[in-house]
Amino acid sequence: MRVSLLEATSGPSRLEIEDGTRPDADSGSLRSAFGLRTKRMLRWALIAVFAAPTILSAVYYGLLAAPRYESETQFIVRGIHGNRAVPGLESLMQAIGIARSSDDSNVVLDYLGSRDAVSQLEAALPLRKFFGREEADVLSRFPRPLFGDSFERLYWYYGDRVKAVADPDTGIITIKAQAFRPEDAQAITRQLLSQAEVLVNGMNVRLETDTVRAAETVVAEATSAVMEAHDVVTRFRNAQAVVDPSQNAIAQLNTISDLSGQVDRVLAQIAESGKMAPSSPATVALKAKADALTAQIASEQKALAGPQSAVADKVSVYERLIL
Structure with missing residues (x-):
């Protein structure tokens, strides 16, 4: 492309292109062509992103997939x-x-x-x-x-x-x-x-085995505790020289009850004798018997419930050991 410089007598100088195309028209055409090319590329990109997978899936699952x-x-x-x-x-x-x-x-x-x-x-x-x-x-x-x-x-x-x-x-x-x-x-x-x-x-068998093993352990521990408690009870019996303090307490209660009955009968006799013969020597003897029985009852009650050596304390210790 050749460019010539022409001078005019009545106007400023200008540049002319020999083939008649202006520079601003040429740049506009380039921009238009680039825009069209970009649009085509975007169109094909959208087709590739959205349409191609669908088409490929349809071809595969419709024709190829077993x-x-x-x-x-x-x-x-x-x-x-x-x-x-x-x-x-x-x-x-x-x-x-x-x-x-x-x-x-x-x-x-x-x-x-x-x-x-x-x-x-x-x-x-x-x-x-x-x-x-x-x-x-x-x-x-x-x-x-x-x-x-x-x-x-x-x-x-x-x-x-x-x-x-x-x-x-x-x-x-x-x-x-x-x-x-x-x-x-x-x-x-x-x-x-x-x-x-x-x-x-297999899990159930292991659980059954563990359960049986745990039960056997509990039984062994309980057996050991029972034997130990039995030994403690035996030592207590030997130390206190008694087999069952509770039975001794029952026996003492029966004794106190019998003595109380005897005291009541003696007191009744004293009352009867006092009415019939107040100065009778038998009345003095009956009073002495009543005093002796009352003292015996007090002694039995003291032995049953009183100091630490009393039967009640022994019964309490024995019952805890048995429990």
Whole structure:
């Protein structure tokens, strides 16, 4: 492009472009072209972000994806528990063994999603063969493209194909397994159910063993306490020279009762003699007998309840030892 300088006699100098295009018109055209290009790029970007995944998913699931079959099994965990005070109907249900245990259910759920469950499942079933059937499409079968067939990859694949959930209201655990053949999915759920049953039975056996062991410990401690108490009672009997202080107390009470009866009879005789023969020597003898009986009663009462060596104190110590 050539530019020439022209001079005019009646006006200022100016620049002219030989092909007749002005500079401001050229820059506007560039901006317009850039704007159109930007709009096209945004349009294709929106298509790529929103439309392409939908189209690809429709093509894959409509034309390429292999059918998968799902097997489902349900069960409820019934565990053995210690003696806990549970009121009402729940206590009755636990007594006959139909109450559910949320703690045991959580343990079973954790197990079903663990590597131990996958390891035992693989030992019992050809799990890799089930997940790598020839009728499966290349994106769904195991091992997946660009990934190996290690146990860790199998565990990840298992997590996509097997789900275990628990109903919080009923406690029912549901296992769902997907495979490319119906018999494969059914075999997986049956084996997982069997493994869960073995796990729960093992927990119950351990709980039973712990309960029996604890009961045996309590019995041994109680036996030791009884023997020790028996030795203490024997030492007490030897020290006090008495077999059963309570029986001695009963005997003393009977003695006091008999002596009181004798005193009453003697007093009656004294009263009768005083009316008939006040100066009779028999009256003096009866009064002496009554005084002797009264003194005997006081002595027996003092021995029964009084100082620390009294029978009542011995009975109290003896009863505490027996208790």
